[in-house]
Amino acid sequence: MTYSDPPTPADLDPLASTSPIWTEWRARVPAERAAALSPGLAALGLDASNHLAALARAAEAQPPRHEPWDAWGRRVDRLILSAAWQMLERDAVERGHPPLAGGGGDRA
Numbered sequence: 001m002t003y004s005d006p007p008t009p010a011d012l013d014p015l016a017s018t019s020p021i022w023t024e025w026r027a028r029v030p031a032e033r034a035a036a037l038s039p040g041l042a043a044l045g046l047d048a049s050n051h052l053a054a055l056a057r058a059a060e061a062q063p064p065r066h067e068p069w070d071a072w073g074r075r076v077d078r079l080i081l082s083a084a085w086q087m088l089e090r091d092a093v094e095r096g097h098p099p100l101a102g103g104g105g106d107r108a
Contacts, residue, residue: 040095044095052088052091055088059088062082064079065080067079067080
């Protein structure tokens with residue numbers, strides 16, 4: 001008997017999954033619409049299990065920070081975001097999602 005590693009998320013096709021959510025999605029979404037959405041969903045699924053997962057871990061390790069005042073005591077209400085948060089935001093905007101309120105935050 002030989003041992004082989006289980007497939008990594010990068011090796012899996014998210015749309016070929018037999019999970020209940022994909023089974024339900026295939027049953028409810030018309031074939032024409034599913035064909036139009038499938039490439040984007042497949043790309044998002046693969047990205048989410050690869051580089052987006054790594055960015056999410058890095059972002060959670062350095063959460064956003066609120067800076068209510070500047071060094072001179074003026075109210076600024078800045079949201080300080082790490083580079084990982086900014087990269088996740090950029091990826092979301094490229095996929096057609098709106099940016100964070102106020103156009104994002106300052107680089108940490």
